[in-house]
Amino acid sequence: MTIYPKEAFPAVSRRSFLQGAAALGALGTGAGPLLSPGAAAQTASADILSACHWGVFRGRVTDGRVTEMIPWEEDPAPSPQLAGVLDSIYSPSRIKYPMVRRAWLEQGPGADPDGRGTGDFVRVSWDEALDLVANELVRVREEHGSTSIFGGSYGWKSPGKMHNCQTLLRRLLKLEGGFTNSAGDYSTGAAQVILTHVVGSIEVYEQCTTWPVLAEHCELMVFWGANPLRNSEICWQVADHGSFAGVDLIRDSGIETISIDPIRTETAQRLGSEWIAPRPMTDVPLMLGIAHTLYTEDLHDQEFLDRYTSGFDRFLPYLLGESDGQPKTPEWAAEICEVPAEQIRDLARRFASARTMLALGYSTQRQHHGEQVHWMLVTLASMLGQIGLPGGGYGLSYHYASGGAPTHNSPILTAVSDTPGGVGGVGGPAWLAGGGSLTIPVSRLVETLLNPGATMQFNGHEIELPEIKLAYWAGGNPFAHHQDRNEMLRAWRNLETFIVNDFQWTATARHADIVLPATTSYERNDISQVGDYALSHIVPMKKLIDPVFEARSDYEIFTGIAQKLGHGYAYTEGKTEMDWIRGFYETARIEARAKGMEMPTFEAFWDSNEPLAFPLTEESRNFVRYADFRADPLLNALGTPSGRIEIFSRNIEKMNYDDCPPHPTWMEPIERLGMEGQKYPLHVASNHPRMRLHSQLCGTSLREEYAVQDREPCWMNPADAEARGLADGDVVRVFNDRGQILAGVVVTDEIRPGVVRIDEGGWFDPMNPREIGSLCRYGDVNNLTTGIATSKLAQANCGQTALVEIEKFEGELPDVLVFSDPVS
Ligand SMILES: Nc1nc2c(c(=O)[nH]1)N[C@H]1C(S)=C(S)[C@@H](COP(=O)(O)OP(=O)(O)OC[C@H]3O[C@@H](n4cnc5c(=O)[nH]c(N)nc54)[C@H](O)[C@@H]3O)O[C@H]1N2
Ligand SMILES: Nc1nc2c(c(=O)[nH]1)N[C@H]1C(S)=C(S)[C@@H](COP(=O)(O)OP(=O)(O)OC[C@H]3O[C@@H](n4cnc5c(=O)[nH]c(N)nc54)[C@H](O)[C@@H]3O)O[C@H]1N2
Ligand SMILES: [Mo]
Secondary structure, rough: OOOOOOOOOOOOOHHHHHHHHHHOOOOOOOOOOOOOOOOOHHHHOEEEEEEOOOEEEEEEEEEEEEEEEOOOOOOOOOOOOOHHHHHHHOOOOOOOOOOHHHHHHHHHHOOOOEEEOOEEEEEHHHHHHHHHHHHHHHHHHHHHHHHHEEEOOOOOOOOOOOOOHHHEEEEHHOOOOOOOOEEOOOOHHHHHHHHHHHHHOOOOOOOOOOOHHHHOOOOOEEOOOOHHHHHHOOOOOOOOOHHHHHHHHHHHOOEEEEEEEOOOOOHHHOOOEEOOOOOOHHHHHHHHHHHHHHHHOOOOHHHHHHHHHHHHHHHHHHOOOOOOOOOOOHHHHHHOOOHHHHHHHHHHHHHHHHHHEEEEEOOOOOOOOHHHHHHHHHHHHHHHOOOOOOOOOOOOOOOOOOOOOOOOOOOOOOOOOOOOOOOOOOOOOOHHHHOOOOOEEEEHHHHHHOOOOEEEOOOOEEEOOOOOOEEEEEEEOOOOOOHHHHHHHHHHHHEEEEEEEEEEHHHHHHOOOEEEEEOOHHHEEEEEEEOOOOEEEEEOOOOOOOOOOOOOOHHHHHHHHHHHHHOOOHHOOOHHHHHHHHHHHHHHHHHHHHHHHHHHHHHHHHHOOOOOEOOOOOOOOOOOOHHHHHOOOOOOOOOOOOOOOEEOOOHHHOOOOOOOOEEEOOOOOOOOOOOOOOOEEEEEEOOOOOOEEEEEEEEOOOHHOOOEEOOEEEEEHHHHHHOOOOOOOOOOEEEEOOOOOEEEEEOOOOOOOOEEOOOOOOOOOOOOOOOOOOOOOOOHHHOOOEEOOOOOOOOOEEOOOOOEEEEOOOOOOOOOOOOOOOOO
């Protein structure tokens, strides 16, 4: 249903589009959508259009089984992970039936909590499982109050607007009288809090100046811990892969690029970028050294600072060392970050003499004192004075979900709401919506479980930590995503009941008391949009096959529980799955009409088996972030107290936090490479994996592409490997005071010395689940990372903070067991 005359970017060239449209016999000429009557007839009958985080695809179904997922022909860069998506439907790690942990079932809630993870489950019927859950929700609420139920259930889930398992869970818990929710996310927990003080919005998920504008105007693009060619494999909605086209535009335009990253990324390789590899967690000193040169060599833009920012005069004494006796010279910075002082000076001069775009990723703020990095980057960009100019300034989502791909003129699909009778929220991370009786910062659940009743500072507020007795997870895998696994295991023992809906036997499901088998999105109908930023199409997510084994959709599961509790009708509002989907579409249709476009009827859209395309305007193709603020900073004032970029924040000053001063500041993290008294010699970069979405697809055949002797890979520089007598393919024990894991060595000079890389998302497979600190056989890196918070301001996670030692594993290599069904 590609029926608009649309721009070449990002999917197809204009020429091929015209040919395609002509072949369909329907060429749109106006601004509004036209329905292609022949569209449905064009496609093979068994190829069903659907979509997922990895992109739009057609599922080939033969005899009730999906045999192939064929990428949509308009996808500019289909994800190599799609093969794993298919495998996830049938993988041996699929949860087949409702299961209850034996001790919990026989002895009651809270029994033998150390036995979680041992795989001693009893199969029960759906009816019994739903009874157990319903009764337990009632018991805990009556005995301990509604805040003792944790429904924060953070994490990823299907991109469908209907089967949003987290919203569906919260809808149930709200209906029954409230729960403790979580705020923020693991992605940008530090940046999104600090940036509201600095630029007046969370900023990290905002659209960037578009790739086509960069191609025309940018002269120097800096990828600062930012890797679009890996991180835009996926979208929070359905991937459009616009960044792949964007990076190619940059390459073809001959723009100079620099990558500042401990790893030589795919993006840097494609672009042939200059590679600068500082010590991890030392980006603030590096930025300060550049800022010092800008100021002392009079390369900074004082006019911009005067007109658009506030508080530079309060930051300057720190930069020059007048307030603390330490000028932030390139020599000072070089000592910390191991980038030579002359190179730091050179960066400052080059940034100032060219139209420069600073593209920062998220990992630099997933670190102790992570707030400072984004604040200092905005300060640096302010000194350069190019914010709001085409191709200059900074961009915080070039690496994520194809930020910078131009936004199409599309209505926004509404979604199922966590409030029965309420209107569904639109776009954005659902966990930002709030809505519980009490809210804790998302990465502080473990701290909460260990310290009920204690108080916690959070962004100028004080929270009293509730006593959580029951946690319910639907969507998200905390036994992969949370840091310091062993501290977490200790904390989890304080839970009386842990309930999980998932379709795979993840470590989280294995540690549950009640496990409910969910369907994958390929076993139910849904609807979504293509591209978090591009919003290029509305796409049906059609059911390909009937549920596998006894799996039920989360909607059915929660409806079943609501029925047991006597609230079935309030929960469903009397609507079926297709009623909801049609409702979201019809609401979008009304919005489209207000924008002067006519969408086809729902039936025509659904039956066409094609995504519905929306047009791109010149204006959005040419979008420049902050152009309006630059044009008129009074009329388009920022949402900060001063209306300007705050290099000094009075609000943060008032909070008086020792770990978040009122201007960007370098503070030593608890551990880092090159620190004084460093206990362990190697830093672990726990990056986002190329062949997974976090832990998703780790249980599939894709593992064959990367696993080393069946273990998660551990990248090492040849120098570090040699120093330990290690060779490519060896299995090693990676350890520190927090935990220990096995991993498989990959020796490569694409990583700087002193840093090893073990991607996040490897499934946790303890040798002895009863023993805290037991060796993880597969390689879950979060056994090694610290569970502390970034600061009192954001209370965000520090997944990128960990030092370790590595030695060859000499014992008998244990089999990895986590990818099979624990029960059969
Ligand atoms: N050390 C370290 N740790 C990190 C990070 C890091 O960089 N380093 N990154 C952090 C970041 S940014 C994030 S976002 C988190 C990611 O953490 P998560 O979002 O928790 O990770 P996923 O593996 O995507 O887990 C999603 C789970 O939901 C399940 N699921 C998917 N769809 C459905 C559905 O429709 N219904 C149900 N019931 N279940 C479903 C999947 O099977 C899977 O188990 O990890 C964080 N942890
Ligand atoms: N393929 C794939 N794509 C994904 C995801 C996935 O799991 N798989 N997850 C998605 C999600 S939820 C999110 S939040 C985003 C995450 O986006 P990011 O957090 O930006 O991604 P990371 O891969 O953790 O890190 C990006 C780069 O930062 C570098 N880096 C690490 N530490 C430092 C440091 O101290 N300084 C500097 N300068 N660089 C450093 C890493 O080497 C890496 O190349 O990705 C999204 N995209
Ligand atoms: Mo994330």
